[in-house]
Amino acid sequence: MLTVENVNLHYGAAQALRSVSLNAPMGKITCVLGRNGVGKSSLLRAITGQHPVSGGTVSFDGKSLNGMAPFNRARQGVGYVPQGREIFPLLSVKENLETGFAPLKRKDRTIPDDIFSLFPVLESMLARRGGDLSGGQQQQLAIGRAMVTRPKILVLDEPTEGIQPSIIKDIGRAIRYLRDSTGMAILLVEQYLDFCRELADHVYIMDRGEIVHQGAAETLDTPEARRHLTV
Numbered sequence: 001m002l003t004v005e006n007v008n009l010h011y012g013a014a015q016a017l018r019s020v021s022l023n024a025p026m027g028k029i030t031c032v033l034g035r036n037g038v039g040k041s042s043l044l045r046a047i048t049g050q051h052p053v054s055g056g057t058v059s060f061d062g063k064s065l066n067g068m069a070p071f072n073r074a075r076q077g078v079g080y081v082p083q084g085r086e087i088f089p090l091l092s093v094k095e096n097l098e099t100g101f102a103p104l105k106r107k108d109r110t111i112p113d114d115i116f117s118l119f120p121v122l123e124s125m126l127a128r129r130g131g132d133l134s135g136g137q138q139q140q141l142a143i144g145r146a147m148v149t150r151p152k153i154l155v156l157d158e159p160t161e162g163i164q165p166s167i168i169k170d171i172g173r174a175i176r177y178l179r180d181s182t183g184m185a186i187l188l189v190e191q192y193l194d195f196c197r198e199l200a201d202h203v204y205i206m207d208r209g210e211i212v213h214q215g216a217a218e219t220l221d222t223p224e225a226r227r228h229l230t231v
């Protein structure tokens with residue numbers, strides 16, 4: 001289980017996370033919702049080690065990740081699908097997938113077949129440049145690249161952003177498959193309420209750097225939850 005306890009994060013003098021605590025258990029999909037700019041990406045930066053925390057602890061299976069470089073967190077099993085995908089545009093689809101080999105031992109450097117059963121389009125485009133793919137295909141590639149690292153927890157930053165509905169469905173199906181087939185923990189941040197309501201086992205809502213609500217996915221329909229999500 002991934003545990004975040006009382007985490008603070010600052011950009012200079014500006015505080016983006018205020019004593020944030022949450023759990024992402026194995027075999028469950030945990031969603032963090034919130035409007036623009038409430039600190040969702042900052043939370044994922046604290047978890048993946050892209051930005052240092054100024055207080056509190058991030059731990060995985062009881063082991064603190066604080067102070068550990070992103071590369072070493074990947075070795076511990078933290079897979080990351082960043083906002084905006086961050087595909088290498090000049091590398092082929094195959095080469096983009098192979099960038100996921102970096103944290104793996106030499107004998108484990110293979111591309112798992114289930115990437116292509118989940119996202120057949122990637123197999124048919126293996127030789128194409130990443131930059132030639134549509135936004136939705138790039139999102140599938142970014143998830144595939146994270147799967148190559150054999151994560152124990154998969155962290156996704158707004159996987160539906162700018163993506164057409166048919167591909168959003170494929171991505172939802174893939175996330176469910178990963179939870180059910182591997183028992184990994186999945187933590188995703190989103191602004192798309194319906195996607196989270198359908199997918200999540202547990203939801204948190206953030207507002208101005210704090211967790212202001214948590215509960216089962218159905219609790220997103222309560223007036224109290226809605227109040228934190230409407231603009």
Ligand SMILES: Nc1ncnc2c1ncn2[C@@H]1O[C@H](COP(=O)(O)OP(=O)(O)OP(=O)(O)O)[C@@H](O)[C@H]1O
Binds near residue numbers: 014016037038
């Ligand atoms: N590199 C940075 N330097 C300074 N301030 C930042 C930086 N990144 C984010 N912020 C600020 O921190 C706050 C939280 O931003 P964050 O990106 O975590 O929010 P978010 O909920 O992910 O928003 P979005 O949905 O737009 O990605 C915002 O006020 C933002 O302006």
